[in-house]
Amino acid sequence: MSESLTLDKPRSPRRPAARRNNFELYSWAFMRISGLALVILVLGHLFIMNILDGGVHRINFAFVAGRWSSPFWQFWDLAMLWLAQLHGGNGLRTIIDDYARKDTTRFWLKMLLYVAMAVILVLGTLVIFTFDPNITA
Amino acid sequence: MSTTASTAPEAGASDRAGASRRSGTFYRGDPGMWSWVAHRVTGVLTFFFLFVHVLDTALVRVSPNAYDEVIETYKTPFVNLLEVGLVGAVLYHALNGIRVILVDFWEKGPKYQRPMLWTTLGIWVLVMIPGTYFMLARTVSEMFGGGH
Numbered sequence: 001m002s003e004s005l006t007l008d009k010p011r012s013p014r015r016p017a018a019r020r021n022n023f024e025l026y027s028w029a030f031m032r033i034s035g036l037a038l039v040i041l042v043l044g045h046l047f048i049m050n051i052l053d054g055g056v057h058r059i060n061f062a063f064v065a066g067r068w069s070s071p072f073w074q075f076w077d078l079a080m081l082w083l084a085q086l087h088g089g090n091g092l093r094t095i096i097d098d099y100a101r102k103d104t105t106r107f108w109l110k111m112l113l114y115v116a117m118a119v120i121l122v123l124g125t126l127v128i129f130t131f132d133p134n135i136t137a
Numbered sequence: 138m139s140t141t142a143s144t145a146p147e148a149g150a151s152d153r154a155g156a157s158r159r160s161g162t163f164y165r166g167d168p169g170m171w172s173w174v175a176h177r178v179t180g181v182l183t184f185f186f187l188f189v190h191v192l193d194t195a196l197v198r199v200s201p202n203a204y205d206e207v208i209e210t211y212k213t214p215f216v217n218l219l220e221v222g223l224v225g226a227v228l229y230h231a232l233n234g235i236r237v238i239l240v241d242f243w244e245k246g247p248k249y250q251r252p253m254l255w256t257t258l259g260i261w262v263l264v265m266i267p268g269t270y271f272m273l274a275r276t277v278s279e280m281f282g283g284g285h
Contacts, residue, residue, distance in 0.1 A: 032237075032238050032241065032242075035231075035234045035235075035238065036235075036238070038231070039231045039234070039235065042227055042231070043227070043228070043231055046223075046224050046227060050220055050224060050272055051224075051268055051271045051272060052271075054275065055271060055272055055275075056208075056211050056212055056217065056220060056272075057212055057275055059208055059211070060201075060204070060205045060208060061197060061201035061204045061205050062201075064194075064197055064204070081191070084187055085187065088180065088183065088184035088187060089184075091177075091180045091181075091184065092181065092184055095177060095181065116188060120187070120188055120191045120192075123191060123192075123195050124191045124194070124195070126198075127191075127194060127195045127197065127198050130198065131197060131198070132198075135197075135198070135200060135201065136200075
């Protein structure tokens with residue numbers, strides 16, 4: 001062991017920097033923090049909408065109008081929309097990374113995912129903020 | 138690096154067999170692996186439902202009738218049954234997610250990952266029994282009991 005190690009980075013002539021940024025660390029942390037919030041938000045939503053007091057059978061336009069007359073439920077639904085979409089989108093991004101075999105497949109699946117996420121986030125936010133209980137049929 | 142549970146080449150098989158598998162230190166085929174598979178499947182299903190669900194809710198901006206008509210399909214027996222499946226999937230994902238957080242952050246989490254899995258499944262069954270009853274009671278009574 002007297003000789004110094006001459007083989008620096010064997011078998012990898014060009015090794016990219018292991019990490020360019022901490023994005024994956026932040027997304028890992030985000031999955032856990034948003035997950036905890038979603039346990040309350042989503043299970044509460046499912047309980048109220050599907051189980052409590054007749055469940056899905058009492059849901060109609062008037063029911064939605066009654067709920068969204070309260071800023072509390074507006075904020076609940078807005079937080080749930082954003083956290084669920086980002087949490088689920090990040091999960092699907094990981095799954096695409098795991099299973100897509102070609103770089104082009106991976107790229108286009110992610111583009112499809114990001115477009116779908118943007119459409120749902122914009123549409124959902126707009127619906128919550130512009131909801132009109134007196135809309136004419 | 139991939140976390141895909143791919144089929145390993147036979148060359149590596151000798152490392153996988155033997156004492157390490159029997160003493161329970163190996164991940165592959167362990168209940169812990171299946172909990173991860175189920176976490177992915179339930180997560181993807183929920184994400185796809187969320188996409189549809191935001192679109193159907195957006196109909197409140199079209200007209201009360203358009204919204205009510207689509208929501209009526211949620212009250213049909215078959216879709217009602219799918220809702221039980223959705224609640225079951227989300228509940229599993231939530232409980233197992235808490236388990237994953239405990240494995241990550243609780244010092245004894247990795248040691249107790251397996252008992253925590255059985256606890257998770259136990260809570261799931263305990264919640265789903267009354268949950269399924271309340272979700273399906275009206276549909277079942279209308280189909281077989283002649284209404285109420």
